[in-house]
Amino acid sequence: MAETTVAEVMAELAGMADSKTRAVNERHGDDHGVNLGKLRALAKRLKTRAELARGLWDTQDSAARLLALLICRPKAFERGELDAMLREARTPKVHDWLVNYVVKKSPHAEELRLAWSADPDPVVASAGWALTTERVAKKPEGLDLAGLLDVIEADMKDAPDRLQWAMNHCLAQIGIEHPEHRARAIAIGERLEVLKDYPTPRGCTSPYAPTWISEMVRRRHDGPSA
Structure with a gap:
């Protein structure tokens, strides 16, 4: 071919x-x-x-x-x-694959993360938050995690769906990866109640941040459940 x-x-x-x-x-x-x-x-x-x-x-x-x-x-x-x-x-799938399969591997990822996170278009901003979540997990050096929690606490509750989902993922990732911020991340999730009632298939972890954080930390501590 x-x-x-x-x-x-x-x-x-x-x-x-x-x-x-x-x-x-x-x-x-x-x-x-x-x-x-x-x-x-x-x-x-x-x-x-x-x-x-x-x-x-x-x-x-x-x-x-x-x-x-x-x-x-x-x-x-x-x-x-x-x-x-x-x-x-x-469309969501094209957007997600572009960010995850292409932008994350690009030498321009950090520049785009900063630009997109501040974009007035919530779909574009959600891509910036996805890139921030990647850094929270893999390269947190230089990130202001407390500052990110401030923004999430102030803006996530009323954010449009795609942006809210991305901010919630970042909130959970901060709580999972950074024990010094875990209690605050859980408290923010409990107060805002974002995705608390999201229908979760059996065997899957709820996207509600307090549940998500607690479950992932438990798995890392205890190992996968049988």
Whole structure:
């Protein structure tokens, strides 16, 4: 498949689309009908193809964009390109994969984290908070964790859904990873009650921060439950 074209890939994606998959995805705000396992298998077959990835992204089709994010070269994008891509990525899955599979691996991640966190667009700001959560877990040096908790305490309760979810994840991560801030993180979660009643499937951990923090800390202390 050395000379695979955008048109050929689009035809293959069209053949993979399924109405039942689309219906499930639409309930989550997404607009594609391709099974993600099949999409990943196609990406594995194509391997890394930077130019094909750009062409697929330019189609504006969500399934094509998801595939593009799997076969692109993350470090090849300039900061301005990534910013533009994020603002175009309005469906949740494309947005999440762009941040997690591409931006987090980019040399521009920290610059974008700072810029996006302060953006007036709550969807863009949610990407900044996702990058902050990554740093809380993996590279907290230089972060003002107490200051982040101040912002979360002041703004999370009334934040739009996507931004609220991202801030809540950061709150939980601070509580999980940093014992000196754990009591305050739990107290903020208890006071704000964000996602307290979120329907959680059996066997999964609730996204309600106090429960999430306590459960993850317990697992680390006791090891996985049988």
